[in-house]
Amino acid sequence: MTIEVECYKGYRGEQIPRRITMGQRTIGVVEVLDQWLSPDHRYFKVVGDDCGLYIIRHDEREHRWELTFFKQLEGDDKGA
Numbered sequence: 001m002t003i004e005v006e007c008y009k010g011y012r013g014e015q016i017p018r019r020i021t022m023g024q025r026t027i028g029v030v031e032v033l034d035q036w037l038s039p040d041h042r043y044f045k046v047v048g049d050d051c052g053l054y055i056i057r058h059d060e061r062e063h064r065w066e067l068t069f070f071k072q073l074e075g076d077d078k079g080a
Contacts, residue, residue: 005056005065017044017056022067027052047073 003022007015020027027048034045041057048054055069 001067003056003065003067005058015042015058017046020046020048020054020056020067027054043068 001022003020005017006019006021008018009015016032017029019029027050029046030049031047032044033047033053034043036043040061041059043055043057046054046056051073053069053071053073054067056065057068058065
């Protein structure tokens with residue numbers, strides 16, 4: 001699913017997701033749990049202000065963001 005992501009540029013110039021927009025819905029990023037690189041994408045595992053766990057990826061060549069995983073968190077399920 002293609003999404004829009006608003007990022008904060010860190011002091012080293014790296015992009016850190018702050019908001020995810022899917023259609024008319026906007027989710028604030030509460031915490032970035034992990035991030036990693038693949039040959040073609042940069043991935044982020046984040047917790048949204050809706051208590052959802054998201055894995056999003058950025059295709060730097062195409063300048064496109066995609067949602068690759070979603071799970072509704074329950075209780076202390078943040079490390080999933």
